[in-house]
Amino acid sequence: MSSTLSDKNLLIDLQCVPSISYMKMLIEYSRWLFDINLYHEKKSYANRFYLAGPNGRILISIPLEKGKHQHTPIKDIRIYNRESWQAHHWKTLVSAYRRSPWFEYFEDELRVFFEKRYAFLVDWNRDWLEWIKKVLGIEAEIHFxxxxxxxxxxxxxxxxxxxxxxxxxxxxxxPEIRYHQVFEDRTGFLPDLSILDLICCEGRKARSFLQGTAENG
Incomplete structure (x- = not known):
């Protein structure tokens, strides 16, 4: 990838705890324009992401209020909070990454996402994006x-x-984005998981993997 960022806006949908391929795309641009007026699509990345577990991919899905399958803009989608989904997902995340090199370092910051009550999906997604920007040292502008x-x-x-x-x-x-995953000896390498997997495994070095400048040996 060129070291010079594009001076164009990247118009893109807003993902939930974004995938690695999504973040690789984002870091090529200095301005991110998220279309939160798109209709929600079932089984999209808007409310789901994938982690690595001992038996393969783990799907994490944020429960949505009734009506999620109707024509509703992303900005209006509400999270279904009448169940303990945050506690459940936090336990899953801890189980998956407590052996990773960087989880302990980020644990307190990550826990906040599973303790703070979110009413709207767009707020959960936006806060994750801001945290990822900070961890990776990205200075791109965010617009909606x-x-x-x-x-x-x-x-x-x-x-x-x-x-x-x-x-x-x-x-x-x-194939260029390869790094050592926690359970790789059992599952083989699992491509294009959530950026959270790369961060827990490689820490702040995750950005160099996205840019293709990391030494993958």
């Missing part, structure tokens, strides 16, 4: 659309339209 942007208008915004291009699972099996 106030309306749906038709594809024909993207060029007028000096934007590269990448909405809906990265879908689970996995979005991209880029």
């Amino acid at each position: 659309t106030d309306r749906f942007i038709p594809p024909a208008e993207a060029a007028g915004l000096a934007a590269v339209d990448y909405r809906g291009r990265i879908q689970p699972p996995p979005g991209n099996t880029d």
